[in-house]
Amino acid sequence: MDVTPEFVSEGLSRARYVTNQRVETAVFLALALDKPLLIEGPAGVGKTEVAKVLAELLDAELIRLQCYEGLDQAHALYEWNYQKQLLRIQTDQRQGLNWDEVRQHIFSADYLLERPLLKAITTPHRAVLLIDEVDKADEEFEAFLLELLSDFQVTVPELGTIRATKAPAAVLTSNRARELSEALRRRCLYLFIDFPGVEQERRIIELKVPGMEARLAAEVARFVNALRKLELRKPPSIAEALDWARALLRLRLKELEAQSIRSTLGLLLKHEEDRARAEARVGALLGRS
């Protein structure tokens, strides 16, 4: 399949993902150059969504590895299926096989538990590998990823080196809980996604909340945008804005007014001090919007 910029931009809009030039170019390049794509940005701007949409675009399987503190190779790469190996040994013993035969049995692919990274490499078709929140993993794990991302190959001591037949399209996301190493950044293409502007958000709301009037959608987008400009502990994400829009739709509101905003603010702001802060400014925010 030939990857062209049009293919990517059409695919993205078909997957109902509202983008801009920056996202399209980066995604296209990641596919065209076979490079991993590192996506950074605040929480809730649709970083993970890019990988999902990419999988839809390529009609490929999405393999997801959620990173967390203490993630190790056994959970990310592979593990031997110990129970199954033991059963095999028992059966082989009864048949009186010698050690070499037994060894060949138990250290074969059948007894390997594939974890996401190995799975992404061994899949016969091109897969999309999402390494989510890579900043949450330890530095040791990040160093281990370097080898995998540059060559897409893995060495299992008993089996030898396994090389990807078709390099997966890799997407890494980071919230910047920790600075990623220069080495990792160097190996990836970089994409920064920020909160959308009013116009962009309006399009997202209209696309994802069917039945929403254009005028109300625009008002919602403007209000949420103004809200993000306050110094909040956690600015509302796109998903939260969509939830709020759905709530307003269910409440059958025709336009935004202070009272209904105050009563539904909990959908947007999940910290008490944020809520108090925004509540005091609802009037001003509405006026501005």
Place this chain on the structure above:
Amino acid sequence: MTTLFGRLHDFVAALRAAGIRVSVGETMDAMRAVAAVGLWPGPMREALAAALVKDEADRPLFDRIFDRCFSSAASRGKSGQPAGATDPQAAGQGRAGASSCGEKAPSRAPDHANADHPRFKGKAAPAPRRHADPHALHSLSGRDELSAARGIPAGVQPSPPTRGEAPAAADRAAPFEDAQPGWAARAARMRALELKPFAAYTEVDYAAAREALEKLRRLFQTRPGRRLARASFGQLDFRRTIRAGLQRGGVMAELKMRARRPDHAELLLLADLSGSVRYAAELALELIAALGRCFRRLQAFAYVDRLSEASFERGYLVLTPPLDLYARSDFGLVLEQLWRELGPTLNRQTVVVILGDGRNNRRPPRLELLRALGERCRAVVWLSPEPRERWGIGDSALLQYAREVDALVSCENLRQLSSALVRLPRHKAAGSRAVAGRHRPAFWQSAKAGFALP
């Protein structure tokens, strides 16, 4: 082709000169990226950015240099048409749409749909034939050919960029119409703060650093805890494995691992509250409070010329008894008091962490007490917030003390401080052997092998 090649090289050189780190590999990526998207100004900018700029904080600088180096391309976006290729909205609506750009921008000749089309790759794209002048990057040679090929009158000369244009360029390059730069800027600010030496701190920095602690404290509360709790790896518990196997007719089908218990260490922190190291000491005291549950006992003291127990109540540092912060600091006296009052409670489980500059006002350093402390305790670690080149200069007795401690670690900024503190808790010595290959040894273990000793 050589000119485009040369110009990209000049561009990378300009980026490097501006302080953005660009590796050779990234330069090659950039060339391949440009070849893939073609010489369309909008995509080319984004392609170069994706390949070369790996930190959003560098993006405004990149945009400015891009405008300067490829000013003909940029100025067309600026002056030529209001909704050109650089308009994210137009581009976002689908690029098959080069024609839709043409409708919106009548000034752009219709044939650009072919000439500018991204599929129109490097080979066919008209590249300038002369070499770009490295000394005048913004006066692009071959601009005329480039413009002519794109259906722009050769007479249209881009005005040389002025100082005032820079912010406008940055605005235009923002991903969305009115996107907020907040997150990236905050991240950059945060990083700058983490790397700022304590010696250069002001009250404002200290207040900002305390806010930053919020994040670090969360990290402190979860990181060591989670690391200690991870028990599915490590040493095999043979007895429990055999027992579990009995239920399955003697087949050891289930492996039982020995749970990793946190080390039963007691931590004793002494922080120097005097003078220039005050900020580091207060931040360390605040951070260490979050480590409480990783130790059997945690005692924190502040000192100037004597000890005072330090605790945090509602975010404020409380010293009992109160301490005269302007007294002449004397660590020798402090050691004596420590030995007298707390000496009997110290044992092989105790890890003593001292944070200070060792500036004693030329009073007796009482090295023998520190040595005795080291013999009685498991480890004595010295964290020095002073820059390395000032160790032992003037009235600093740091180098003398350094001979008596297990490790001397430099903690000049918030990042070094937190990474030193977060490594304090560790597993039981017996269990840690099995995982030694996967974990960095706690830093005082390697100290004797010359980790930080001068």
